[in-house]
Amino acid sequence: MARGSAWLLGAAGIVLAACAHPPAALTSIAAADLSRPGREIPPFTPQLVRNDAPELCAPYAAAWENQFRSPGEMDAAAIDLRGMPQDAAFRFPDTDYTGRKDGLSTFQQAVRHDLDGDGENEVLLVVGRDIGWRYLGAALYVFEDEAAFDAVVKAYEARAPISSSKQGWIDLADAALGGPTAEFGIVAQARLFLKDGALYTASPETYRPRVADMEIETLRRVWPAENAGPVCEIRVRPPKDELEAIAATFPFLQALQTMYGGPGENLMCYGTMGWTGVDPRRLLADIFHRPQASAQPLEIPRDDLPSDDTARLLRALNWGASDPEGWAVYQRLKHGEPDFLAQMAEHYAARFDMTPEAAEDAALRAWRALMDRVFYARSSDAPLASLAIEGEPPLVLELDAGAAALADAALTAPGLLSLPPSPQNRAAPRTAIAAAIHAGLSASRIEPVFLESWAYVQRAGDRREAVRFAGGILPAAVSRPEVLEIVLSAGIDANTPTNYFGKTALMYAAQTGNIEAARLLIAAGADVNARTDSRGAGNPTTGCGRLERDRRSALMYAAENAGEDLIQLLIEAGADTAARDTQGNDLNWYLDRNPALLNGGAGRPGRG
Incomplete structure (x- = not known):
């Protein structure tokens, strides 16, 4: 995508006016003064901080190092454990599973295997558990007697008509064993391996929301019970206080954090805002230390089209239009964007030996990743994004467009009042008008769009929509x-x-x-x-x-x-x-x- 070029507004070929903010100076990276605050970001790679079993911990650390240097987010559910010394491996579900959908939520699976080498099979039973509407987990039960497991199955078959299949397994297994042998947190696939008569897993032990920062990842022994506990620990991200100290030198990141909701705020209800996505602090380690992690935008249906970046800009504008306080925070975000892009490009060029062009692209990917995650890429609370995604013609804006240029383009977009009908699209006109008011567009420019939109709401006769509009x-x-x-x-x-x-x-x-x-x-x-x-x-x-x-x-x-x-x-x-x-x-x-x-x-x- 050519930054600095004149992108046009739809098929009509209307060139946008000059932007309120100048483009970031990304072409002078080689001469950048990296001694300025925020430019010297300490290097980081995964660190082995617990090493109770060197023969396991060394390959475990190597697996995390490989993922650290690979594209995409770091995730214990995706770590490659094939290099671990093991006598057998178990995967629940036992088929290839990608993504984080409902792999374990309605799942139960039993595997019979001689775990301790005594010639008699034990039974591994894994039962999926829901933890909230978006979280997946699982419980592991190890039956050391096949007959005891068969008795549970028989009892379950008699009970199944009056119980959900999943809950039936959980209740009966709990009754038989007094509780699970181990639990897995938010995972789409639970994985274990057997080594010298003991079961190990890298799957997280307890519930954790996906927005959490996980600094330490653990390889733990889960069976036999008398030897259960952590064996290896890897620091996969720098400490939070270190990341936040660096982020404090980026006004753009500070504004994003305020938009998400800082300490003492109702996280999702700051001002009159709606839903936002992932706390930006979760992404700082990747932004600073893993530029390849942002190679793919989140949930964007097309690849790097100008309209995709326009949607990102409009989602943030939508948030700022919520009320005067929100607008003040949004202005801080816009003010910090150019310096963030320049600052990150300088960092990538110096730390990762990138060319100026590659560093610019990496900085832009970091910006996209942050914007996509703080403001959900397909959020229904960002109606103005519809002008770029669904507008006819789609609204396309320069990446460095200032707030006034964005508001002006949204207010006068040909598709504003003709979007496909949906609750999200109905909100676009009122949000465009609010943004135009905050941005200082003239009353004469705002009045005709306001009157037309208000007349449309009144004709529709929907009282709730009229209240939302007002x-x-x-x-x-x-x-x-x-x-x-x-x-x-x-x-x-x-x-x-x-x-x-x-x-x-x-x-x-x-x-x-x-x-x-x-x-x-x-x-x-x-x-x-x-x-x-x-x-x-x-x-x-x-x-x-x-x-x-x-x-x-x-x-x-x-x-x-x-x-x-x-x-x-x-x-x-x-x-x-x-x-x-x-x-x-x-x-x-x-x-x-x-x-x-x-x-x-x-x-x-x-x-x-």
């Missing part, structure tokens, strides 16, 4: 009173909730200190005593939960953030000065947190 537009419009006036004049209800805990446009105006917007909203009938309410709104599958300080009003937001004039405006409009939040905090408590009032020595509004 709730998506209002947080952005609050920052632009001239646009807010257009939105309210078109009939948008000023009291429409904008997110899962019922934050209103007036609360945004109060929080941002926008007195002009507050006046417009009050004149349009905004309820000055509306309160946030996250009770019952929490959804454990997405990480959304109750607010720590719920039942907040616009006056509380203003008391904590705004100037005296806006606070007084709300009081004069009838705001309840005696209201308390769910922590019992009153107006005075919020006023005591307002730096503008405290530092400026202003008097306290609303006090006698």
